[in-house]
Amino acid sequence: MRLNRTPATVAAALALAAVAGAGTARAAAVDNAAAPSACRPANHLAKITRDRASSGHVHFRVTLTAANGYAACQLAGSPTGVAFAHHGSALAVRAGRYGDQGAVVTFGPGRPVHFDIQVPNDGHRVRADEATFTLRAPxxxxxxxSVAEGSFEVAPGTIIGPVRPGA
Structure with a gap:
């Protein structure tokens, strides 16, 4: 049996093979690509809101959320290097930390996390609108x-709680 291989037939076969191969390569690249981590500062949002007061303290909740398209990650303990500012001016209040520093939580799209800013209710509070911090992994x-914004207050003796699941 003799095959008739005209230049047009060969060109059509090569074009079909190239299209099929490109589609397969593109699908494999998307399937194997690792999404960026939600834990990286550029990949999440952080907002500060007032929370319930406790005996002798005012509390503010810092909630972290990540949009779809980012990979879930693990966080542990309280953020470090926490600093506060008001209208861009740094405040001289430094924060300690409290609670279980070894507990691990999963953070990512659809899995928000939060931590507590606990402020003594002793009348020495100052206004703030920004907190910067470094998240910790296990x-x-x-x-x-990371940067969180919202209206809140801080004072000497402010402490930061560990990251916990939920908003």
């Missing part, structure tokens, strides 16, 4: 500085 700090 193995150490996550590179970069």
């Amino acid at each position: 193995g150490g700090e996550i590179p970069g500085t």
Whole structure:
């Protein structure tokens, strides 16, 4: 049997093979691509809101959310390097931390997390509208500085609670 291989037939076969191969390669690249981590500062949003007061303290909740398209990650303990500002001016209040620093939580799209800013209710509070901090993973700090905004107050003796699941 003799095959008739005209230049047009060969060109059509090569074009079909190229299109099929490109589609397969593109699908494999998307399936194998790792999504960026939600824990990286550029990949999540953080908002500060007032929370319920307790005996002798005012509380503010910092809620972190991540949009779809980011990979879930694990966080542990209280954020470090916490600093506060009001209208861009740094405040001289430094924060300690409290609570279980070893508890691990999963954070990512559809899995918000939060931590507590606990402020003594002793009349020495100052207004703030921004907190910067470094998140911690079970193995150490996550590179970069996260920023949370919202109206809140801080005072000497302010402490930061560990990251917990939920908004």
